[in-house]
Amino acid sequence: MLxxxxxxxxxGKIEALHGVSVEVKKGEIVSLIGANGAGKTTLLMTVCGNxxxxxxxxxxxxxxxxxxxxxxxxxxxxxIVPEGRRVFSGLTVEENLHMGGFFNTKAEIRKSQDHVxxxxxxxxxREQQRAGTMSGGEQQMLAIGRALxxxxxxxxxxxxxxxLAPIVIQQIFExxxxxxxxxxxxxxxxxxxxxxxxxxxxxxxxxxxxxxLHDTGKNLLANPDVRNAYLGx
Amino acid sequence: MAAQNFKHALxxxxxxxxxxxxxLGLNLVAEGTSVGLEGATTGTVINVxxxxxxxxxxxxxxxxxxxxFGKVPNLNPLPKRGPVSQERRMLMERVFFVAIILFALxxxxxxxxxxxxxxxxxxxxxxxxxxxxxxxGLAGLLDLGYVAFYAVGAYTFAxxxxxxxxxxxxxxxIGALLAAxxxxxxxxxxxxxxxxxxxxxxxxxxxxxxILLNNWTSLTGGPNGIGGIPDPTLFGMxxxxxxxxxxxxxxxxxxxxxxxxxxxxIFLYLIALVLAIFTLLVIRRFMRMPVGRAWEALREDxxxxxxxxxxxxxxxxxxxxxxxxxxGFAGTVxxxxxxxxxxxxxxxxxxxxxxxxxxxxGMGSQVGVILxxxxxxxxxxxxxxxSEYRMLIxxxxxxxxxxxxxxxxxxxxxxQIELKEQG
Numbered sequence: 001m002l003x004x005x006x007x008x009x010x011x012g013k014i015e016a017l018h019g020v021s022v023e024v025k026k027g028e029i030v031s032l033i034g035a036n037g038a039g040k041t042t043l044l045m046t047v048c049g050n051x052x053x054x055x056x057x058x059x060x061x062x063x064x065x066x067x068x069x070x071x072x073x074x075x076x077x078x079x080i081v082p083e084g085r086r087v088f089s090g091l092t093v094e095e096n097l098h099m100g101g102f103f104n105t106k107a108e109i110r111k112s113q114d115h116v117x118x119x120x121x122x123x124x125x126r127e128q129q130r131a132g133t134m135s136g137g138e139q140q141m142l143a144i145g146r147a148l149x150x151x152x153x154x155x156x157x158x159x160x161x162x163x164l165a166p167i168v169i170q171q172i173f174e175x176x177x178x179x180x181x182x183x184x185x186x187x188x189x190x191x192x193x194x195x196x197x198x199x200x201x202x203x204x205x206x207x208x209x210x211x212x213l214h215d216t217g218k219n220l221l222a223n224p225d226v227r228n229a230y231l232g233x
Numbered sequence: 234m235a236a237q238n239f240k241h242a243l244x245x246x247x248x249x250x251x252x253x254x255x256x257l258g259l260n261l262v263a264e265g266t267s268v269g270l271e272g273a274t275t276g277t278v279i280n281v282x283x284x285x286x287x288x289x290x291x292x293x294x295x296x297x298x299x300x301x302f303g304k305v306p307n308l309n310p311l312p313k314r315g316p317v318s319q320e321r322r323m324l325m326e327r328v329f330f331v332a333i334i335l336f337a338l339x340x341x342x343x344x345x346x347x348x349x350x351x352x353x354x355x356x357x358x359x360x361x362x363x364x365x366x367x368x369x370g371l372a373g374l375l376d377l378g379y380v381a382f383y384a385v386g387a388y389t390f391a392x393x394x395x396x397x398x399x400x401x402x403x404x405x406x407i408g409a410l411l412a413a414x415x416x417x418x419x420x421x422x423x424x425x426x427x428x429x430x431x432x433x434x435x436x437x438x439x440x441x442x443x444i445l446l447n448n449w450t451s452l453t454g455g456p457n458g459i460g461g462i463p464d465p466t467l468f469g470m471x472x473x474x475x476x477x478x479x480x481x482x483x484x485x486x487x488x489x490x491x492x493x494x495x496x497x498x499i500f501l502y503l504i505a506l507v508l509a510i511f512t513l514l515v516i517r518r519f520m521r522m523p524v525g526r527a528w529e530a531l532r533e534d535x536x537x538x539x540x541x542x543x544x545x546x547x548x549x550x551x552x553x554x555x556x557x558x559x560x561g562f563a564g565t566v567x568x569x570x571x572x573x574x575x576x577x578x579x580x581x582x583x584x585x586x587x588x589x590x591x592x593x594x595g596m597g598s599q600v601g602v603i604l605x606x607x608x609x610x611x612x613x614x615x616x617x618x619x620s621e622y623r624m625l626i627x628x629x630x631x632x633x634x635x636x637x638x639x640x641x642x643x644x645x646x647x648x649q650i651e652l653k654e655q656g
Contacts, residue, residue: 074542
């Protein structure tokens with residue numbers, strides 16, 4: 001589905017990713033974990049083409065998207081839930097969702113909207129409320145819902161658990177599991193390593209711009225190095 | 234509280250003295266070939282000191298005074314009223330528009346010629362402000378050089394009529410399209426910039442256009458401007474006493490009525506009215522279209538908007554181009570109304586006034602912007618009796634406005650929270 005081949009990414013002269021290779025297969029949940037500043041977000045941004053990889057290739061469903069403009073990449077069956085939710089706080093829940101389906105027809109939007117409300121009944125209750133007035137958990141649900149509006153084949157989540165209460169995190173992860181059932185490929189970037197690896201089919205550990213470890217989620221959870229570094233021993 | 238402010242208040246009073254005494258308290262007197270200084274009358278000096286005392290007292294009790302200002306909104310006749318429902322709001326807006334349009338249609342037949350002329354100017358500002366509202370209010374791009382597109386529209390008509398004898402009706406779309414083209418071309422390099430940087434670049438662009446017009450004497454006549462811009466015609470009927478152009482007939486002869494200079498003024502007013510309504514409706518339509526939501530989304534959160542596949546450049550460019558288009562419209566009408574234009578009409582102050590209208594009216598709100606355009610254009614006229622103090626009054630009104638309603642006269646209201654009983 002998504003393949004990164006030996007990707008190097010620079011911010012100006014500073015290299016943030018030193019040749020990263022990651023593969024996400026169709027229908028999988030793949031987690032990427034790493035400490036602050038490891039390059040997790042940079043990796044995601046490289047997939048989105050902002051900044052573009054300085055060398056290496058990014059392939060989406062076999063097509064090279066390394067040099068595509070961001071707007072085009074985001075319209076080709078991939079959706080991202082950005083870090084920190086970033087809902088349109090002045091717009092209502094419904095308008096936020098409609099923005100997510102910007103390039104779809106009205107009928108498609110209505111269908112995806114009903115589907116999102118099914119996944120998150122809470123959003124239905126708050127349909128006419130301004131997004132900025134909702135709680136963090138509700139905003140995260142909205143951000144995920146908005147990403148789903150474009151009917152993506154693959155969804156990328158950047159730190160969906162950031163700043164949320166444990167019970168809400170639990171809900172969010174349940175929903176992510178549900179997305180897999182629906183056949184959506186999930187690429188999950190998390191600091192909450194325990195939850196992320198538990199859910200994931202496979203996981204990657206990113207450290208200072210390099211992939212350190214790559215294994216199934218269960219194996220990584222059991223790995224003593226990972227336990228020491230990310231799970232508090 | 235007052236004690237803490239004492240030092241600050243004293244400082245402000247001294248500054249007032251230092252600034253105003255040399256300006257008001259000393260006069261330049263010509264003594265033959267040299268210039269000498271002379272103290273002003275005692276009255277002026279006393280006034281200067283009184284002003285300093287006033288500043289001192291205001292700063293001393295600043296918190297109390299501002300506190301009183303803060304209480305004023307509570308005098309609102311409808312305090313804490315519930316949010317108006319979306320349908321009701323739409324209905325009210327529609328009623329407001331219909332009422333104001335009907336009133337505007339009757340206006341020229343009930344007031345004097347001067348008032349109609351002023352109303353035409355108000356309509357031109359409404360067009361400009363509605364256009365800028367797209368750029369600043371909806372798309373959130375701070376444009377300080379908006380007057381440049383206004384100038385492009387006006388000069389397009391002036392030059393085309395001077396060199397090619399093009400009529401108003403043909404020049405109107407050309408002027409608007411050319412202004413839109415300028416907006417588009419300017420948009421490309423500057424739209425990677427954000428916030429303050431964008432403001433500075435657009436400010437520079439506005440000045441470039443003005444200075445170009447000022448210095449390209451061979452084409453634009455430089456500071457002398459271009460005169461003799463023709464009035465609009467009504468299906469080939471001219472409004473002058475005598476027909477200027479071959480093949481045209483005059484309005485008053487066709488209808489067999491006595492010639493009156495008022496016909497022309499009223500006709501221009503009606504044209505401006507129709508164009509202002511056109512501007513209003515077109516932009517209203519845009520706001521309801523996906524592109525309108527894209528503008529707002531980009532203003533709210535650029536990263537999120539891009540993550541949804543919106544192209545930053547395309548969205549910003551569309552806002553810039555549409556805004557410029559309507560400025561070109563307004564410029565053409567302005568050139569026709571004045572009959573004479575020069576770079577003097579397109580100084581930075583104009584950009585600032587249009588921006589002030591948008592901010593005063595409430596960013597993004599069309600009703601608010603229209604009200605503000607009326608207020609801002611008419612206020613200096615009403616204050617004309619105060620002659621040299623009218624800009625002072627204008628400024629004071631703005632300051633008070635921002636203290637009372639920083640969000641603008643009628644801020645753009647989005648749908649409000651719908652409270653539901655949680656069982």
